[in-house]
Amino acid sequence: MSAFDRRVSIECVLIMVVLLSSSKGGMSEEVHVKVSKSVQLHVEVTNSLEGNSDLTVSCENIDPTQHLLQSNAxxxxxxxxxxxxxxxxxxxxFRWGLQDHIYNLVVPLWDFDxxxxxxxxxxxxxxxxxxxxKLVCFKWLKT
Known part of the structure; x- marks a missing residue:
């Protein structure tokens, strides 16, 4: 199973757990999901867009600043x-030219590395x- 397939499978399971735990009928037991634990991370983003395009990166939940990255920065x-x-x-x-995309760079359930x-x-x-x-590529999330 590829990394992308594994990630999609885990997302589907999470969605089902959340839907089942939020439904009021049909379940006699409560479902508990551990939300998070404390971590220390270094997350790095490199602009590898073609044609020397500048990239604007914004992760508003951690940093309100928009970061402009020139090619290969x-x-x-x-x-x-x-x-x-x-x-x-x-x-x-992530924004460049007329493109605007989103992605979650760290998901604790499968980003063990x-x-x-x-x-x-x-x-x-x-x-x-x-x-x-090994460099593994994913598709952008749908907005």
Whole structure:
């Protein structure tokens, strides 16, 4: 199973758990989901757009500042705290030209390798992340 398929499968399971736990009828037991725990992360984003395009990155839940990255430039956040599902700190927007996309750069249920440093490479087709030495790319989330 590819990393993308695994991520989609886990998202589907989470959605089902949330829907089942929020329904008032049909279940006799409560479903509890552990929301978050405290973590320390370094999350880095590198602009790898074609044609020397500038990239604006904004992760409003962690930092209200919009960061303008020129071609091949990077920005890094150092983060200590919890990763709540309701307000994920690394749910970010990415803008260049007339393009506007969103993506959640850190999801604690499957980003086990992100404990200390996550390095994302932003391309037109979607964000890519290094898993050890292998670059794995994902599709942008639908807005």
């Amino acid at each position: 990077s920005y890094q956040w150092d983060y200590s705290g919890s990763l709540p599902f309701s307000k994920p700190p690394f749910f970010c927007s 992100c404990k200390q440093h996550c390095h994302w490479v932003i391309r037109e087709s979607g964000p890519c992340k290094y898993y050890s030495t």
